[in-house]
Amino acid sequence: MNELTLLTKAMIQERKDIILSILGGFIAGIAGVFLFSASGYLISQTVFAPPLYTLIVLTSLVKMLGLVRAASRYGERLYSHRATFSVLSRLRTSFFGRLIPLAPGILNKKRSGDLLARIVGDVESLQHYFLRVVYPPIVVVIVFLATVLFTSSFSFWIAGLFVLGMLVAALIVPGIVLIGQRKIQGLVRQERAALSTEVAEVLYGFRDLKVYGQLKKREKQLEHASAALAARQQRAAGHLLLGQTMHAFVTFFISWGVLASGAYLIRDGQLAGVFLAMLVMTSLTVFEEAAAMATLPAYKQDSEYAAKRLAETVPTSDVQPSHPSGVLSAEHGVSIELSGVSFQYEDEWRPALKDVSLRISPGSKTAIVGPSGSGKSTMIELLLKLRAPSEGDIRLNGRSAKEVDETSIWQTANVVLQQNHFFRGTIRENLLLDGGEYTDAELYAMLAKVQLTNMSLDDAVYEKGENLSDGEKQRLALARAMLHKGRLWLLDEPTSSLDYVTEQRVMKHLYEQATGDTLLLICHRLIGLEGMDQIVVMDDGMVIEKGSYADLMEQKGYFFKMKQIERQMVGEAGEQKRMP
């Protein structure tokens, strides 16, 4: 099943609007054909100076057909666009529904610019599927059959000419457009994704590119990607134009054919001369209705290619993602138990965590230390259910994490990650990210706790917190976590950019608030870990030591050696207790 199947299913759900738009399209099409035919007939009739009432009836008919055509065209547009946007909204919801569980894995794998091009552009492209691929042939065929039936009552030969013209307009012209079209649309999408990726790279890496003197080179690449896209788009537009031109030629040819064969039939006495203008007008109008057929293959290709790219991004399946109903209690500290947990990032050759077993009792304070790349942050990601272990089990409050609803974990956890995101807005908005309700006085009190007394709640925050220092970002993230009021603290190097004095002051408030809560702190500095209930030492994805500070110092193992090195570097004097 791919996106087009999903699209078709969504269209079935919007069948009422779709039927109404087809009905509107049919009435508008047929009213248009009769409007111009009646006009042609009216003009021809006037030559014979008919009675006044004939002219009144005919002009009234023309006016009425004009009104019917306008009203039904409006109805057609209204219902077809309403159906399209409802279908698109269903599709977008379903796409996001499948995309979200794949994050953050998918954000690692796909380049962000390309992903953005898919999320916005490809989903958007599918709107053409109904409006320009599925819907036009249905209306064209119905209007055309009605017109042929009408024409055949005047002349079988002219009706035959219409059928011949329609075969050329609906099959041969689109067929020619299709040749070569297959590649063009795919290439346009590829070039668009390439440009989007380039733009994202330049925007994200602007500073580094500038410092390393690579900005000019990247600007050139950007210009190149932009020119390549413009060239492809030009070719695609040329192709569309070719189809439209061929269609106009067919219309022109058929109208001349109707005129010539009509003249012949009149001379032969098989057709009354008064109908000739009417039949020519009929042919012009009915083929104008069929103009959408010429561009149909281009849109069909485009939709199919967009659907393919979306299906590649998030595999479609009938299997609904499970939503476990288990809730993590926010009443007291959480117990954590990891049994034989291993985890390997997709496409990585070695596991980030290997057979990790660990018990963290509720209300205890645990520090996780170890060299860079030893798997500490990965463990927090698994606890937050941002990723699932490849092997082993994680139990929270004695319940397997698989059975616990991830939202309840996020509600219970106060999280500070190594990289915390800040949104464009104000300090207040960034503090109240979880929608908590606090007065300004309470928020200022929190800012004071994290030593940000010089900040106003109305101060602007730029995108990604560009106008904040790393230390300010960490303190804001800590304030955000402290406002969250969960009973499980997951802190990944939360104070790495702070000076010792500020760190001590901030952490004092944090520990005060975390009394009785379960706290897990990842840190590189080994100073002040004496008060921790448990210290876990990790190396190369494994737990190599664990115990209290005193136990580990007595063991004289890895932690002891690291501590010796740190003491030599910082000096005993620099040591202060992390715990209050």
Ligand SMILES: Nc1ncnc2c1ncn2[C@@H]1O[C@H](COP(=O)(O)OP(=O)(O)OP(=O)(O)O)[C@@H](O)[C@H]1O
């Ligand atoms: N998104 C990712 N995709 C692939 N591999 C990853 C990803 N994140 C981390 N890794 C790898 O997993 C291993 C463990 O990384 P992790 O970030 O958990 O280590 P860490 O101990 O927290 O390191 P640090 O102290 O530097 O933050 C490393 O080898 C790293 O290269």
